[in-house]
Amino acid sequence: MDRTMTGHDYREIDVPVDGGLLHAGVWEPTEPAEGNPTVLAVHGITSSHLAWPFVARRLPGVRIVAPDLRGRGRSNGIEGAAGMAAHADDLAALLDAVGIDRTVVVGHSMGGFVSLVFAHRHPERVSRVLLVDGGLPLDVPAGLDTDTLVAGILGPTAQRLSMRFADVGEYLDFWRKHPAFGEAWSDDLERYLAYDLVDDGEGAFRPATSYRTTADDTVDMNTGSALPEALAAIAHPVRLITVPRGLQNEPPGLYAPEHIERMLAAYPSVQHERVDAGLNHYTIVMSDAGAEVVAAAVQEELAAVDARV
Incomplete structure (x- = not known):
């Protein structure tokens, strides 16, 4: 990846965590100055930190720190x-490794669930939380077995994790047929997809995220205790953006209108906005149109932090 972006210099770091090294990308403003704000950007369930360049380039003067969550990417x-x-x-x-005490946290998809739990477990590290099509409980029946739960939420996204590909070109061809992107295909998207592939040790390539990791996280965010505890004790300003189309570009998306109304009634401190403009669960972050929406929301959250200082 080009180490320079408009308004940013990009670098990658590895941070010791329990069990190994957490890989992350950092977009530093090309003209760093005292007081440059930082945003911690957290990706979705089978994604990586390279979901965020679309948004980062629309935030000049803002440092973006984005991990590959454990079990994903590098x-x-x-x-x-x-x-x-x-x-x-x-x-x-x-945050300790990059010397950041407190920050706005932006979480997309599963990253929204992680962000809420982070704010609960480490409240002093978070100023505000921006959830992007994720974070509040999903509308899934109780009592499903793991495979049924994963298939019901992720569909073909989960199936892809067991597939093998001859090379990057074959993987890109697989994604070109995906209904979510259509006219939103871009060089950034190709870099993001190519980064996902790792050697399977048998002469082919596979997605970096394993099915088992995805299944474990899916179960935890839907039936575990960490999220309910975080939601019951919300202590930070939380804003949620949802879109009307899901992982397959299908309506009504992850949060149907009736379901989101129930969730907002249960958690009235969450500020919600529904964004249309033809966006889906992927393109709200990984497209020009979606990144404009998210970047504008980030700027508003940063301004709200400044207003309280």
């Missing part, structure tokens, strides 16, 4: 269980 060698609490504690270690 953090997929970390030993031990994942789960929302483990991810949250990894985020604290990452």
Whole structure:
């Protein structure tokens, strides 16, 4: 990846955490100055830190710190269980490593669940929380077995984790057929997808995230105790953006209108906005149109922090 972006210099770091090294990307403002704000950006369940360049380039003067969550990207060698609490504690270690005491946290998809648990477990490290199509409980039936739960939420996204590909080109061709991107295909998206592939040790390539890691995290964020405890004790300003289309570009998306109304009634301190503009669960972050929405929201959250200082 080009180490220079418009308004930022990009670098990668490895941070010791329980079980191994957490990999992360850092977008530093090209003209650093005292008081440059920082945003901690947390990706989704089978994603990586390279989901965030779309947003980062729209935030000149803002440092973006984004991990590959354990079990994903170049953090997929970390030993031990994942789960929302483990991810949250990894985020604290990452902030320690880059010398950040307190920050706005932005979480997309599963990253939203992680962000809420992080704010609960490490409240002094968080100023505000921005959730992007994730974080509040999903509308799933109780009592499902693990495979049914994963398939019901992720569908073909989970199936992909067991597939093998001859090379990057074959993997990109697989994604070109995906209904979520369409006209939103870009060079940034290709870099993001290529980064996901790792050698399977048998002459082919596979997605970096394992099915087992995905299943464990899916179960934890839907039936574990960490998220309910975090939601019951919200102590930070929390803002949620949802979109009307899901992982397959299908309506009504992860949060149907009736379900989100129930969730907002249960958690009235969460500020919610529904963004249309044809965006889906992927393109709200990984497209020009979606990144404009998220970057504008980030700027507003940063301004709200400044207003309280």
